[in-house]
Amino acid sequence: MKHQFVDGKSAPGAKAEADECLFEYLHGEIINYVVSKSKESSEEDLSQLEWMGFSVGYRIIERLTREMQRFKDELDIIKFICTDFWNSLYHKQVDNLRTNHHGVYVLHDNEFRLLAKIGKAGSRQYLCESPRLLAFTCGLLRGSLANLGVACTVKAEVTALPSCKFNVEVQRM
Amino acid sequence: MSRNVIKLDAKKVNSELFTLTYGALVSQLLKDYENVEDVNKQLERMGYNMGIRLIEDFLARTGSGRCYDFKDTAEKIQSGFKIFLGITPSITNWSVAGDEFSLCFETNPMSEFVELPDHCLSLKYCNLLPGVLRGACEMVQMEIASWFVQDQLKNDSVTELRVKFIKRLEDAIPAGED
Numbered sequence: 001m002k003h004q005f006v007d008g009k010s011a012p013g014a015k016a017e018a019d020e021c022l023f024e025y026l027h028g029e030i031i032n033y034v035v036s037k038s039k040e041s042s043e044e045d046l047s048q049l050e051w052m053g054f055s056v057g058y059r060i061i062e063r064l065t066r067e068m069q070r071f072k073d074e075l076d077i078i079k080f081i082c083t084d085f086w087n088s089l090y091h092k093q094v095d096n097l098r099t100n101h102h103g104v105y106v107l108h109d110n111e112f113r114l115l116a117k118i119g120k121a122g123s124r125q126y127l128c129e130s131p132r133l134l135a136f137t138c139g140l141l142r143g144s145l146a147n148l149g150v151a152c153t154v155k156a157e158v159t160a161l162p163s164c165k166f167n168v169e170v171q172r173m
Numbered sequence: 174m175s176r177n178v179i180k181l182d183a184k185k186v187n188s189e190l191f192t193l194t195y196g197a198l199v200s201q202l203l204k205d206y207e208n209v210e211d212v213n214k215q216l217e218r219m220g221y222n223m224g225i226r227l228i229e230d231f232l233a234r235t236g237s238g239r240c241y242d243f244k245d246t247a248e249k250i251q252s253g254f255k256i257f258l259g260i261t262p263s264i265t266n267w268s269v270a271g272d273e274f275s276l277c278f279e280t281n282p283m284s285e286f287v288e289l290p291d292h293c294l295s296l297k298y299c300n301l302l303p304g305v306l307r308g309a310c311e312m313v314q315m316e317i318a319s320w321f322v323q324d325q326l327k328n329d330s331v332t333e334l335r336v337k338f339i340k341r342l343e344d345a346i347p348a349g350e351d
Binding site for chain 2: 052
């Protein structure tokens with residue numbers, strides 16, 4: 001059986017990259033808004049950003065996997081996220097996936113799209129601002145997995161731009 | 174059976190990502206502000222910030238030069254929608270003076286999956302768009318105003334965005350020079 005997503009609505013001929021920069025600017029504005037709102041407190045509050053990501057992830061995965069067969073197990077779900085899902089959102093696959101087989105997964109992206117344009121590779125100039133750029137995606141991952149039946153916490157970690165790691169910790173009931 | 178038979182369409186995922194992210198933003202703003210008018214304003218402002226960056230993408234992609242007149246501008250805005258949102262709004266209702274026109278949208282990807290609840294009837298859901306246009310035009314020395322006159326979310330048959338030319342902005346003299 002073959003699964004195909006037929007796209008009836010969007011007009012042909014438009015390039016995928018176009019939508020890309022639109023999303024990036026919108027993402028930037030949302031960060032701006034959330035950050036400017038949490039200015040009063042000493043610590044930056046990115047939980048709102050994460051929450052928005054969660055709700056987007058929750059909805060988008062439902063639409064994308066509507067016509068797919070059931071996933072075999074948790075690993076199968078994570079693999080789907082790392083390959084197809086990541087590929088269509090960020091135009092590349094996750095470079096490295098590690099797991100301890102006890103519910104901890106580490107997704108390593110060497111050139112994360114939302115970090116790719118904020119400085120030269122290896123630059124540390126904007127390192128302290130980079131968590132802002134990752135909170136949304138953390139939520140996105142958590143939301144997607146939540147709708148696939150995997151309750152988890154997702155943390156991101158950057159050591160050198162533009163590579164980053166997402167730690168997915170599955171909550172066992 | 175292996176999963177690699179599944180191919181998600183990157184274009185579709187991307188545009189849905191944009192639509193849903195925008196939706197999440199609007200609902201967050203509605204939570205944060207008591208007044209729907211403030212939400213409209215905030216959306217317009219965000220659009221403005223996006224527009225002043227988006228124009229550079231547009232110029233780089235299309236290689237288009239200065240506009241000859243406002244008709245030319247209208248066509249370029251139309252092609253901008255085609256490039257960035259994949260839709261082609263029609264240009265209608267020119268004012269006699271030629272300084273005002275309307276963009277009519279049969280479909281609007283931004284308001285896909287959207288229904289307005291009753292208490293938000295004054296919400297201009299797509300108010301990002303007028304902001305984008307204003308910001309983008311300002312960067313090419315044109316001051317415009319734009320606003321929605323019809324909205325499919327409010328049961329109109331089309332969504333109509335009115336654009337009005339206000340004035341041409343002069344090149345500013347760099348600070349410290351006469």
